[in-house]
Amino acid sequence: MNRDNFLNPLLEWYRDNFRSLPWRNSKNPYFVLVSETMLQQTRVQTVLAYFDRFIATFPSVQSLAEADLEYVLKLWEGLGYYSRARNLQFAAKQIVEQFEGVFPNSYEDILKLKGVGEYTAGAIASICFNENTPSIDGNVFRVACRFLSVDLDIFKRENKNWIREKLLPLYQQTDNKGDFTQSVMELGEVVCTPKKVQCQNCPLNRYCKAFAQDMVVSLPRPRKKVSKLTQHVTAFFLKWDNQVALLKRQQNGLLALLFEFPNILQQLSREQAIMKIQEFGFEQVKWIKTRKHKHIFTHKIWEMSAYYFEVEEKQLNFIWKDLQQIGADIALPSAFKWILESEETAISQDYKS
Numbered sequence: 001m002n003r004d005n006f007l008n009p010l011l012e013w014y015r016d017n018f019r020s021l022p023w024r025n026s027k028n029p030y031f032v033l034v035s036e037t038m039l040q041q042t043r044v045q046t047v048l049a050y051f052d053r054f055i056a057t058f059p060s061v062q063s064l065a066e067a068d069l070e071y072v073l074k075l076w077e078g079l080g081y082y083s084r085a086r087n088l089q090f091a092a093k094q095i096v097e098q099f100e101g102v103f104p105n106s107y108e109d110i111l112k113l114k115g116v117g118e119y120t121a122g123a124i125a126s127i128c129f130n131e132n133t134p135s136i137d138g139n140v141f142r143v144a145c146r147f148l149s150v151d152l153d154i155f156k157r158e159n160k161n162w163i164r165e166k167l168l169p170l171y172q173q174t175d176n177k178g179d180f181t182q183s184v185m186e187l188g189e190v191v192c193t194p195k196k197v198q199c200q201n202c203p204l205n206r207y208c209k210a211f212a213q214d215m216v217v218s219l220p221r222p223r224k225k226v227s228k229l230t231q232h233v234t235a236f237f238l239k240w241d242n243q244v245a246l247l248k249r250q251q252n253g254l255l256a257l258l259f260e261f262p263n264i265l266q267q268l269s270r271e272q273a274i275m276k277i278q279e280f281g282f283e284q285v286k287w288i289k290t291r292k293h294k295h296i297f298t299h300k301i302w303e304m305s306a307y308y309f310e311v312e313e314k315q316l317n318f319i320w321k322d323l324q325q326i327g328a329d330i331a332l333p334s335a336f337k338w339i340l341e342s343e344e345t346a347i348s349q350d351y352k353s
């Protein structure tokens with residue numbers, strides 16, 4: 001990259017045009033960690049409200065480390081990909097226990113925090129501690145591929161390393177590493193986007209190879225998407241008085257440790273569903289209604305049926321909660337939340353957890 005020519009226009013463009021986002025108002029590494037964790041798989045507009053609420057509730061690493069995990073998950077409800085929330089709290093505990101409550105200030109130490117990969121560690125180290133640490137997400141990768149006119153597969157590690165090597169000398173030439181990191185991220189998010197690219201507004205257009213070669217929209221070529229596995233799920237809404245039966249999911253895997261309605265990975269007819277809940281130990285049951293729903297995770301699709309029953313006794317192998325309590329205090333993943341909601345809900349999306 002011919003750095004001398006384009007670095008200044010890029011940084012000037014960033015300083016004149018950057019979006020004022022709450023985590024950009026300071027160089028607090030905890031804020032950057034929370035925002036970058038939330039932004040994985042989630043759009044900025046969605047994250048804004050979650051970030052403000054999260055930081056208002058847990059303003060420091062210490063407050064997050066001491067929080068009840070159930071409450072952390074409740075604040076995360078709707079963002080999906082709940083392992084991010086669990087890792088975030090684990091990282092806060094690591095900072096308290098292993099770094100005496102002081103956020104680590106080197107790339108290597110930041111990388112030791114649970115859930116923090118090279119991208120997030122690079123962002124925190126460059127933005128908050130002015131280190132020469134490129135942070136390469138999909139946006140940065142796309143800008144670099146177009147700028148250099150190379151068609152690379154982002155899923156290959158050696159390609160990310162190659163881009164990192166191209167970026168490193170630029171960091172060494174820049175006084176404000178954080179602004180450089182954020183300028184490339186911002187360019188990829190608002191100008192050099194996957195579609196509707198705005199080359200005419202881009203500070204790099206005089207230097208960009210793909211623009212000169214009229215190759216912009218074809219770089220980088222989209223890679224083949226892995227097709228999603230479809231599973232059938234039957235869920236049971238078992239109501240006794242004003243309470244409903246819940247379970248907690250197992251410790252590992254999809255939606256780990258979150259509450260769920262009792263369910264099985266199988267499509268059941270109403271008659272089969274009645275037989276199944278009799279196997280659970282309920283003798284007298286009254287069917288109320290059935291609803292269907294499709295829930296889309298990152299890597300799989302659940303085709304779901306929910307059977308609503310009134311039961312005449314409580315079975316102690318379930319966790320019984322007041323309906324109001326589920327809405328207010330308990331984090332129920334959106335894969336199951338629709339069962340509580342209005343009839344109109346048809347499709348929901350979530351992320352692998």
Ligand code: SF4
Pocket residue numbers: 143146147191192193197198199202203204205206208209210211216
């Ligand atoms: S000129 Fe176009 S393709 Fe090149 S970096 Fe700018 S927006 Fe991207």
